[in-house]
Amino acid sequence: MRKEVKLYKERVLESFYDAITNKTLKYLHVPHSKVFYVRAAIEKRTGIRYSLEHIENAMVLEGWKDG
Known part of the structure; x- marks a missing residue:
C-alpha cells in the first residue's frame, strides 16, 4: 500500500x-478550497491566521471529508 x-x-x-x-x-x-474559506472566516472573526494544515486537520476532526 x-x-x-x-x-x-x-x-x-x-x-x-x-x-x-x-x-x-x-x-x-x-488543500480543498473549503479549507481556504474556513481559514479566512476564522481569521476575520478572531484575527488569528492558522496554517492550512491546522485548519484542514481541525475540519477532518469535526467530520469533514474531502470530496
Whole structure:
C-alpha cells in the first residue's frame, strides 16, 4: 500500500509550479478550497491566521471529508 505524503505550504501556487518543474507533483497536497474559506472566516472573526494544515486537520476532526 502506498503511503500518501502531504506537503503543506502556504504558497500553494508557487509550490504547484515547483512540483511541476521538479517532477514531484504526486507528492504535493493542495488543500480543498473549503479549507481556504474556513481559514479566512476564522481569521476575520478572531484575527488569528492558522496554517492550512491546522485548519484542514481541525475540519477532518469535526467530520469533514474531502470530496
